[in-house]
Amino acid sequence: MRHFIKFGKPYLHTRSLLRGNSGLQTCTHVAKSTGVQDVSKSDGNSFIGMPHNYVTKLEFLEPKMENTIPVYQVLDSDGKIIDETQDPKLSDEIVLKMYKDMKMLNIMDGIMYSAQRQGRISFYMTNYGEEAAHIGSAAALEMKDLVFAQYREAGVLMWRGFRLDQFMDQCYANINDPASGKQMPVHYGSKDLNFVTISSPLATQMPQAAGAAYALKRTNPGTCVICYFGEGAASEGDAHAAFNFAATLDAPCIFFCRNNGYAISTPAHEQYRGDGIASRGSGYGMLTIRVDGNDTLAVYNATRKARQIALEESRPVLIEAMTYRVGDHSTSDDSSTYRTAGELEYWTKTNNPVTRFERYITNERNCWSAEEDEKLSKDCSKQVIEAFTAAEKRLKPSPSLVFTDVYDELPVNLKKQQKQMREHVGAHSQHYPLKRHEPL
Amino acid sequence: MSLLRQSRNILSNLRAKSLAKRLMHFKFEPDNPPTNLGPTENMNYLKALTNAMDISLENDPTAIIFGEDVAFGGVFRCTVGLREKYGNDRVFNTPLCEQGIVGFGIGAAVAGSTAIAEIQFADYILPAFDQIVNEAAKYRYRSGGLFECGKLTIRTPCGAVGHGALYHSQTPEAYFAHSTGLKVVIPRSPIQAKGLLLACIRDDNPCIFLEPKILYRAAEEEVPVGDYTLPLSQAEVLREGSDVTLIGYGTQIHVLKEVAELAAKDGISCEVIDLVTILPWDADTVCTSVSKTGRCVITHESPVTGGFAGEVAATIQKECFLNLEAPVERVCGYDTPFPHVLEPFFMPDKWRCLQAVKNVVNY
Numbered sequence: 001m002r003h004f005i006k007f008g009k010p011y012l013h014t015r016s017l018l019r020g021n022s023g024l025q026t027c028t029h030v031a032k033s034t035g036v037q038d039v040s041k042s043d044g045n046s047f048i049g050m051p052h053n054y055v056t057k058l059e060f061l062e063p064k065m066e067n068t069i070p071v072y073q074v075l076d077s078d079g080k081i082i083d084e085t086q087d088p089k090l091s092d093e094i095v096l097k098m099y100k101d102m103k104m105l106n107i108m109d110g111i112m113y114s115a116q117r118q119g120r121i122s123f124y125m126t127n128y129g130e131e132a133a134h135i136g137s138a139a140a141l142e143m144k145d146l147v148f149a150q151y152r153e154a155g156v157l158m159w160r161g162f163r164l165d166q167f168m169d170q171c172y173a174n175i176n177d178p179a180s181g182k183q184m185p186v187h188y189g190s191k192d193l194n195f196v197t198i199s200s201p202l203a204t205q206m207p208q209a210a211g212a213a214y215a216l217k218r219t220n221p222g223t224c225v226i227c228y229f230g231e232g233a234a235s236e237g238d239a240h241a242a243f244n245f246a247a248t249l250d251a252p253c254i255f256f257c258r259n260n261g262y263a264i265s266t267p268a269h270e271q272y273r274g275d276g277i278a279s280r281g282s283g284y285g286m287l288t289i290r291v292d293g294n295d296t297l298a299v300y301n302a303t304r305k306a307r308q309i310a311l312e313e314s315r316p317v318l319i320e321a322m323t324y325r326v327g328d329h330s331t332s333d334d335s336s337t338y339r340t341a342g343e344l345e346y347w348t349k350t351n352n353p354v355t356r357f358e359r360y361i362t363n364e365r366n367c368w369s370a371e372e373d374e375k376l377s378k379d380c381s382k383q384v385i386e387a388f389t390a391a392e393k394r395l396k397p398s399p400s401l402v403f404t405d406v407y408d409e410l411p412v413n414l415k416k417q418q419k420q421m422r423e424h425v426g427a428h429s430q431h432y433p434l435k436r437h438e439p440l
Numbered sequence: 441m442s443l444l445r446q447s448r449n450i451l452s453n454l455r456a457k458s459l460a461k462r463l464m465h466f467k468f469e470p471d472n473p474p475t476n477l478g479p480t481e482n483m484n485y486l487k488a489l490t491n492a493m494d495i496s497l498e499n500d501p502t503a504i505i506f507g508e509d510v511a512f513g514g515v516f517r518c519t520v521g522l523r524e525k526y527g528n529d530r531v532f533n534t535p536l537c538e539q540g541i542v543g544f545g546i547g548a549a550v551a552g553s554t555a556i557a558e559i560q561f562a563d564y565i566l567p568a569f570d571q572i573v574n575e576a577a578k579y580r581y582r583s584g585g586l587f588e589c590g591k592l593t594i595r596t597p598c599g600a601v602g603h604g605a606l607y608h609s610q611t612p613e614a615y616f617a618h619s620t621g622l623k624v625v626i627p628r629s630p631i632q633a634k635g636l637l638l639a640c641i642r643d644d645n646p647c648i649f650l651e652p653k654i655l656y657r658a659a660e661e662e663v664p665v666g667d668y669t670l671p672l673s674q675a676e677v678l679r680e681g682s683d684v685t686l687i688g689y690g691t692q693i694h695v696l697k698e699v700a701e702l703a704a705k706d707g708i709s710c711e712v713i714d715l716v717t718i719l720p721w722d723a724d725t726v727c728t729s730v731s732k733t734g735r736c737v738i739t740h741e742s743p744v745t746g747g748f749a750g751e752v753a754a755t756i757q758k759e760c761f762l763n764l765e766a767p768v769e770r771v772c773g774y775d776t777p778f779p780h781v782l783e784p785f786f787m788p789d790k791w792r793c794l795q796a797v798k799n800v801v802n803y
Contacts, residue, residue, distance in 0.1 A: 146551065179584035189583045196550065197583035201574045207543025208550060208575070215553035218529060219502055225551075237567070241540030248535055249544075405581045406621050408590060408644040411673060411720040 069278045069290045071322055074297040077351065079359030081297070088301055090139075092367045098139055098296060099361055099368065100376060101158045102131040102354045107380040108164065109154075109327070111388060112171060116185075116331040120392060121171045125186045127154050129294075129326030132353035133258050135159055136299025137321075141226060141307060146212055147195045148205035149228040151186055152258065152325075156228070160193040164383055168391030175438055180397040180404070202233040206242030206255070210316070213251035217314060224307050226254040231320075232263025234277045243284040246316035253316045254306045255286075258293065260325035265338040281318035293321030294353035297360075324351070398438040399425060464602065464654065465789050466694040470661040471631055477664035486518045486656040488630035488663050489595070492637040493519065493556060495667050497526045500554050502591075503641070505531045507541055507558030515560060516597055516656055542568035542594060546576050546646075549591035554641060562598035562650060563610045576646040577621030590644035595637070597653035598626075599691055600741050600787060604653075605780035611690065611741055613718045614748050616648050623672055624718040626650040628693040630661045632716070635670030643672060652691040675722035677729065681711035684735040684797055687726060687752060689715045692739050692788065699793045708801055718748060726752065727759040734765035735800040739788045744772035766803035769796040 074086045081087050090098075109126040116124040127134065134155025141147075147156060154167070165176070170188050173181030179189065179197065189197025196205065209227030216223040233239060234257055246253045257277045261268050274280070281288030287309060291302045299321055306317035324347040328335045335344075349355075361368040403410060403418040410418070422440055425432050434440065473480045483491060497503045505519055511533045513520035523531035534541050538559055545557035559565045565572070572594070580588035598611040616624045623645050627633040633651065640647035678693065679700055686696045693714045700710035711729050715721055730736045736756060738749040749770040756768050771788040779786050 148547075177584070178586055179582060182584065183582050187582070189586050191586040197579075197587050199575060199578070199582060201570060204543065204571060204575050207540045207571070208547030210540075211544035211547025211549075211555070212551035213547075214544070215502070215504070215548040215551035215555075218504075219552060237539055238543060238571075241535075241537045241543060244535045244537065245540045245544050249532070405583075405585050407623075407720075408580070408588075412722075412724065413720050 063274055063279070065275060068275045069288070069320075071290050071292050072298050072302060073292040073295050074301060075295045075356060075360055077356060079356050079361075079364055081360075081364065086297075086301060088297060088304070090297075090300070092365065094139065095357075095361050095365060096367060097159075098135050099354075099357055101135055101155065102357065103373075103376055104164075104380045104384075105131055105134070105155045105158050106354060107377065108167060108384050111381070111384045112167075112185075113327075113331065115171075115388060120388075121185050122173075123185045123331055124171065125151055125330045126327035127152055129324045129347055129353065130258055130260060131155055132296040132299055132357065133256075133293040133321045133323050136296040137226065137228075137256055137303040137319075140300045140303035141224065144194060144220075144222075145224040145226060145307070146209075146216065147226055147228070148209040148212070149195065149198060150202065150205065150230055150233055150258075151198050151200070152230070152260075153228045154186070154188070157188055157190065157193065157195055160190070160195065162188065162190055162193060162195070164387035165391060166190070168388045169394065172388075172391040172394065173396060174391060174394035175397050176391075176394060177397070180401045182401075182405075203229055203236035203238040203242075205229070206233075206236075206238050207245055209253050209255070210242045210246035210249070210251045213246065213253035213310075213316070214249050217250075217252055222311060224252050224254060224310050226256055226303075228256045228258060230263060231257060231259040231261075231268055231277055232266065232271055234280075235271055243280065243286060243316070243318070247285045250314040251316055252310040252314055254303065254310055255316060255318045256303070257318070257320045258323055259320055260293075260323045262325050262329070262335075262339075264329040264333060265335070267339075276320055276322075278318065278320040286316050286318045288318040288320070290320045290322065293323030294351055294356060296353065296357045323353070326352075396437045399432075399434075399440050464658060465600075465784070465787055466691060467698055468629075468655065468659045468694050469697060470659075471629055473631055473662045473664055474668075477668045478666045479664070480662035481665050482660060483630050483634075483663040484657050485630045485633050485651070485659040486516055488634040488661075489518045489637055489651065490520060490522065491663070491665070492634040492641075493522060494525070495638065496554065496556065496641050497522065497530060499667070502552060503530070503554035503556065504548065505556045505558070506534050506544070508536055508560045509533060510558050514558065516653060518595075518651075518656075519558070538564055538567040539571055542571040542576070545592050545594065546571060546579070546589045549589035549646070550579070550587055552591070554591045555589075555593070556641060557592065557594045559594060559596040561608055561610075562596040562612050563607045565594070565596055565612055565648075568594075569615070572616070572622065572646075572648070573619045577619045579621075579646075581621060588644070589646050592646040593637070593640045593649055594647070595649040595651060597656070598650045599652035599654060600778070600783065601654045602783065603780065604778065605783075606777045609741075609778040609783075611650060611652075613650060613689075613740070614742055614746055617719045617721075617748050617751060620719070621645070622719060623647040624650065625672060625716065626652070626690045626718060627716070628652075628690055628714055629655070629659050630663045632670060634663055635668050636672070636716070638667065639669040639672050642669065650690065654691055670716075673717045673720045673722055675725040676714045676716055677711060677725065678714055679710065679712040681709040681733065683709045683733055684737060684800055685711045685713060685726070685729045685733045686793070686797070687713045687715065687736060687738045687749075688740060689718065690741075692741060695788070695790050695793060696739065699790050699797060702790065702794050703797050706798070708797060710797065715752075721752070723752075723755050723759070727756060730756050730760045731763040734760075734763050735803075737769040737771060737793060737796045737800060739771040739793055739796075741773050741788060743775045744770055745775045747772050766800040769800050771796045
């Protein structure tokens with residue numbers, strides 16, 4: 001119950017009224033929170049919301065920026081565990097998978113970024129600098145937990161088993177893409193891996209995550225939802241809506257903020273005036289923690305604990321992972337126009353999550369070596385290149401698929417339009433890139 | 441309470457009701473219930489909706505109803521009794537945030553629960569526009585069907601009510617007609633409302649269900665008590681005629697029915713069509729009718745420019761061009777926000793519609 005102490009006893013009392021087991025059959029705590037309050041029984045201190053203490057001194061609350069919410073850390077920059085009690089004691093198998101997935105992610109990013117520059121794919125977004133945030137959190141969840149993400153969480157998919165060919169097929173928009181090439185690259189999705197398809201609008205996934213968590217609490221208890229978003233997306237109204245809904249409706253959802261310092265060119269200090277995203281959590285009544293997003297084990301521990309609390313207590317938990325976006329926002333961005341080379345070098349060389357974890361597994365766990373590292377890099381490159389060569393050769397989807405999946409079935413108007421399109425393209429085929437596509 | 445006071449109250453209530461009836465711009469004529477749907481019960485529009493939601497929650501354990509103030513029964517009393525019957529985890533209030541209500545509803549639907557969201561007034565659906573248009577409408581398309589929110593239905597009261605002014609009178613059908621991937625439905629009566637709401641709830645596409653609020657109490661019919669659905673995307677010919685086709689939906693249908701009666705006195709035979717579903721809309725029924733009559737008047741409360749009548753008119757002139765005897769007429773709200781005391785001068789009332797009928801007949 002350590003996490004209750006900061007709120008004090010009166011709040012604990014009220015909280016215990018509001019908490020309750022929420023299986024499919026009963027939800028008694030909600031009845032108490034929405035019942036009509038009998039004001040005649042109070043001592044005059046209770047407004048409808050919460051009890052209040054009165055003061056006679058006229059004093060405004062100044063947000064204390066000297067005492068920002070501290071950052072939870074497990075590994076130091078040399079990859080050494082600082083406090084042994086915080087060692088999650090993961091197996092060699094797990095830590096090696098964590099590291100290998102981070103490396104594969106890096107190498108895939110490098111090759112796909114180049115592919116875009118060479119005009120082979122239209123667009124790409126890298127994940128450099130945020131590998132620990134992805135892998136640490138993904139490893140702490142169960143496969144059945146539903147993931148709502150933003151667009152810079154490819155490591156979560158990688159951890160769950162999304163194959164290289166699946167990444168490539170989506171980026172190349174070819175016939176193997178389950179969405180038939182309908183979206184821009186990196187808008188991945190996987191029903192099997194419980195990863196909801198990415199959409200471009202920011203933060204829209206957040207209230208959806210709250211709703212999904214609420215539904216799953218009733219139909220599939222024991223299933224958690226995690227919602228990833230950036231510190232920029234956290235400024236959207238949808239973020240506020242999500243926090244408030246999840247908290248008031250007791251949704252077992254982890255809100256995982258990747259605070260990577262930039263929203264395209266906008267630095268975090270132009271995104272908010274308060275103490276980051278973590279400081280907002282308690283305003284919504286949410287349990288909150290700030291972690292070192294570049295520390296794989298800290299992210300793992302926090303996510304694991306958050307999951308446990310979210311499910312046991314049917315409540316949302318906010319994790320703010322402090323990290324840094326090493327790459328450009330996307331292939332349409334050149335970050336050298338808004339940040340210094342010195343800043344970038346620090347985060348690439350000195351505070352790099354992958355290097356830090358490599359030091360942990362090599363020096364602290366003794367299950368990795370420089371030779372194995374070199375071999376891994378070569379293997380990963382080979383695999384990525386094989387996958388993207390194959391993806392590049394595959395045909396693009398049939399043009400008739402423009403009209404599918406708008407509705408569950410093609411309505412009359414779309415059947416007509418599909419016919420019109422086929423007739424037009426058939427009559428003017430020389431103006432259309434039909435050779436690259438499956439037949440009309 | 442004294443007898444004198446009681447009778448004064450009764451009188452003032454009667455006066456209020458008859459005043460309201462005199463001020464209404466239409467007359468609701470109940471339909472005969474379908475003969476094949478079993479026993480019926482007298483229900484007004486809102487009770488028919490409650491009945492539909494009751495049936496939905498009874499048969500589908502995943503179904504939930506949520507929105508502002510739905511717990512105590514809703515500001516229009518559409519959800520009365522449902523929380524007591526089904527529990528507070530299934531019928532519950534949300535915070536005051538339309539983008540949250542719809543976003544939450546999408547997520548619940550994606551996770552496999554039947555999500556019935558209420559937006560308190562259609563005028564306030566706009567904060568949820570991004571979630572509806574960019575997310576709900578496109579969920580299936582962008583994921584190739586891996587994920588979809590077909591279990592989402594958004595219900596919202598809309599339309600002129602006599603005193604609603606700018607922000608309690610809008611019908612936002614035009615904005616959503618442009619958002620393919622959605623279904624947009626607007627029932628004209630209690631029998632229609634119940635069957636169409638059940639159809640929308642069970643349809644595997646996200647639906648916007650527009651409920652003309654003035655009909656909540658003004659429209660009463662014998663409604664089948666059993667479980668039934670009515671077809672979406674099927675326009676209904678309510679009255680057959682040969683001279684001109686009158687096309688509308690929602691409350692405006694009752695205006696058109698009266699217009700048809702008035703026109704008949706001048707020897708004009710009107711065919712009246714209720715579109716029922718705005719998206720995807722039944723162009724075939726409409727065009728078959730206009731090809732027969734050669735003339736049409738399309739009407740809706742929403743402002744004329746960019747309004748749905750434009751879509752219908754464009755389709756008609758393309759499909760029925762050689763059969764048209766007169767230009768397609770639109771009788772709609774003027775291009776202004778919805779005024780309060782000036783409402784009678786803004787509305788596409790029966791006199792404006794009747795004039796349009798005469799215009800096309802005398803062209």
